[in-house]
Amino acid sequence: MERVDLIPPPAGADAATRAGVAERADAYAAAPLLNCLLREVARPLPGRAGVYRLPGGDRLLRVRGGRRPAAPEVSTPHGWHRLDHPELVKLVSEELRRHTGLSNHELPAEMLDSRDAVAALLAARARATPSDDPYLRSEQSLVTGHPHHPAPKARGGGPAAGWLPYAPEAYARFPLVLLGLREDAVVEEGDTSALDALGEPPPGYRLLPAHPWQLDLTARDLAPAFADGRLIRLDTTASPVWPTAAIRTVYAPERDLFLKFSLDVRITNDVRRLWRHDLLRLRRTDAAVRAALAGGPAAWLSDRGYRTADFAFEELAVLVRDGVRGHxxxxxxxxxxxxxxxxxxxxxxxxxxxxxxxxxxxxxxxxxxxxxxxxxxxxxxxxxxxxxxxxxxxxxxxxxxxxxxxxxxxxxxxxxxxxxxxxxxxxxxxxxxxxxxxxxxxxxxxxxxxxxxxxxxxxxxxxxxxxxxxxxxxxxxxxxxxxxxxxxxxxxxxxxxxxxxxxx
Structure with a gap:
């Protein structure tokens, strides 16, 4: 797909200009979905470049080739019909039902959500300023995202206002919420000392930083812990953190530190929690990689340790990771x-x-x-x-x-x-x-x-x-x-x- 302009027109633009923005959002969202369809389901038609047979019937799909295919067209009795993104989602869903014999109502909604998220990101990028740091610009550049995923930018179906403040693609930066976690509820392993440097909890509590989006997502579940004092809200970090391409992993430049959180929302294939079974094997896995790369030319950003609450082990877990500068x-x-x-x-x-x-x-x-x-x-x-x-x-x-x-x-x-x-x-x-x-x-x-x-x-x-x-x-x-x-x-x-x- 020919690279498209990332900056949409300003508010108040004429209808033709707004339609152009919608078309660009369609193109961003269509490219990875088409990549999936062409790789996994459709089959090239011999002798006809850019034309594919869809397995569910006699329909043919035609695309403009390249690294990011775009402009999908489907054959009809009246000739080739250009597909917009909703029509492409409908076509893919019909073909997959025929191909697999299974129905799925969740994934088509995620495909549409992903396209709407792209449109919101384009608008947000036009109003925001990217970092002066080229490393952070690289982390926050992924408007298309995974090139072979049907819904790489889906954000759980919620309104954009709920997640845009934390979106790396929108050049976001924000402070973390600092919680006090009662000492008798703390679970931790490895080196978590970097967390203690973020603030000063009252006696009987340990510091636990939290991602503000995750606190919104889990507000109902955590309400009893706030009510009985196992958790208390303290403040926010003195400096903002920058979300990386992984979204739930943030970078604190002043401390050269990464922190990885749980987010109770599906992003690409999985709900992005720090799962208990992964945390429990973390130290062994991290030690194995450090030994494997020790003395060699490459660097490993070590996952030093984690801290969480025994009553919300996965929901409130935070992982401490090496920064980049020392490597x-x-x-x-x-x-x-x-x-x-x-x-x-x-x-x-x-x-x-x-x-x-x-x-x-x-x-x-x-x-x-x-x-x-x-x-x-x-x-x-x-x-x-x-x-x-x-x-x-x-x-x-x-x-x-x-x-x-x-x-x-x-x-x-x-x-x-x-x-x-x-x-x-x-x-x-x-x-x-x-x-x-x-x-x-x-x-x-x-x-x-x-x-x-x-x-x-x-x-x-x-x-x-x-x-x-x-x-x-x-x-x-x-x-x-x-x-x-x-x-x-x-x-x-x-x-x-x-x-x-x-x-x-």
């Missing part, structure tokens, strides 16, 4: 990999004079640590676009990879080696390198990003590498079918995708 070489700037794909002002992806050299440097920073952690330590990093950062020197050259989020890490033999390798290939190659390779090729005509990927992978002595370089397909996660069939978000399902690594 970045002097003079370098970190950038979120997903932001490089989507684009933002000051992106190093727009500036390299020699894109092939830049890409080679990127691969040398990102690929070896992921493969070494798997081969030497049985650690499967969730190295997808939103969990991977790359630090670039002043000239834009990648000089260090940074990885984060112990919650998504898998360990062998807790998962079988074959399943761990499949997950690694999906996260690193399909979700991460393929998206960035296509974005780079889009900016630099004639560049073959996959030749460099093949060379980098071939340098590593893993028994799975030969198969990866010659297999006809790669595993692609089926987010549309996963959500339509109601599968748990952690129960990843894959379908084969043509392997660009085998083309050379």
């Amino acid at each position: 970045v070489p002097p003079g370098a700037t970190p950038f979120l990999a997903a932001g490089l794909v989507e684009g933002f002002a000051g992106s190093p992806l727009d500036g390299p004079g020699d894109p092939g050299r830049w890409w080679g440097a990127y691969l040398r920073q990102v690929v070896p640590p992921v493969l070494a952690a798997f081969a030497g330590h049985g650690v499967v990093l969730e190295a997808h676009l939103q969990n991977s950062l790359v630090a670039c020197a002043a000239d834009g050259t990648p000089v260090r990879a940074l990885f984060r989020d112990a919650e998504g890490v898998k360990l062998l033999p807790e998962v079988p080696r074959a399943a761990g390798w499949e997950r690694l290939v999906y996260c690193l190659v399909v979700n991460h390198l393929a998206e960035l390779a296509e974005a780079l090729a889009e900016r630099h005509a004639g560049l073959d990003p996959w030749a460099a990927v093949r060379r980098e992978l071939a340098r590593h002595d893993l028994p799975e590498i030969a198969g990866l370089l010659t297999a006809p397909t790669l595993p692609a996660k089926t987010n549309l079918l996963l959500r339509w069939t109601g599968a748990d978000g952690a129960a990843a399902r894959y379908r084969p995708l043509p392997n660009p690594l085998a083309a050379g």
Whole structure:
């Protein structure tokens, strides 16, 4: 899809201009939904570029090709009919009912909610000012979001006024609410000392920061604890925090600290709680990753510990994570990999004079640590676009990879080696390198990003590498079918995708 202007017209614009804004919001929302439909359900029609057969019947779908397909049209007895976003949602829902034999009333509503959220984000971005920090701009750049999800911007169906103040895509920054948690109700593990530096609780209480959106979402459930004094409201943090691409994870620049919270709302595939079972394995997982990456070129943003309440273990949990500054070489700037794909002002992806050299440097920073952690330590990093950062020197050259989020890490033999390798290939190659390779090729005509990927992978002595370089397909996660069939978000399902690594 041709990149669209992120800034909608001002209030009071004429009807034609407002219609143009609506069309751009449709395009943003349609692109990832179409990506899902074309990857998971539709089949290319031989000999007709950009035309696909839909499996539910004789209907054909035509799209303008490219990294972000747009302008969907469906065949009718009277010719091709252009689909707006609601019509596309209706078409996808009908095809999925025929394809799976299942009905789903929740997902179509989320698709529409995602489109409306995009429109609200576009309007909010026009009124707000992005951060001067290029790292924060990269974290807050994802207006489209997950490029292969049917509803990447759905926010639980509530009014935009309830979530826009906390939306990274709207350049949000806000103070956290500081609660006092009665000492006999505190549950914590690991190093949570950074939380105690945020304020001063009264005697008999410990400090517990809370995300204001989560307090709104859980107000009814937490009311008894406020009433009987297990919780008290104290103040707010002295400085604002910045929500990152993960939404529920915020960054405090003054303290160089990340804090991750629960949000009782479905975002993409899951309700974004810090689940008890994940918190209870956190220290073991984090220690395994730290050992796997110790002494190597990449950095790990450690999940140091968590604090919560025994009566609201998941609802009020807060996770303490390393900041970026201590892990970045002097003079370098970190950038979120997903932001490089989507684009933002000051992106190093727009500036390299020699894109092939830049890409080679990127691969040398990102690929070896992921493969070494798997081969030497049985650690499967969730190295997808939103969990991977790359630090670039002043000239834009990648000089260090940074990885984060112990919650998504898998360990062998807790998962079988074959399943761990499949997950690694999906996260690193399909979700991460393929998206960035296509974005780079889009900016630099004639560049073959996959030749460099093949060379980098071939340098590593893993028994799975030969198969990866010659297999006809790669595993692609089926987010549309996963959500339509109601599968748990952690129960990843894959379908084969043509392997660009085998083309050379």
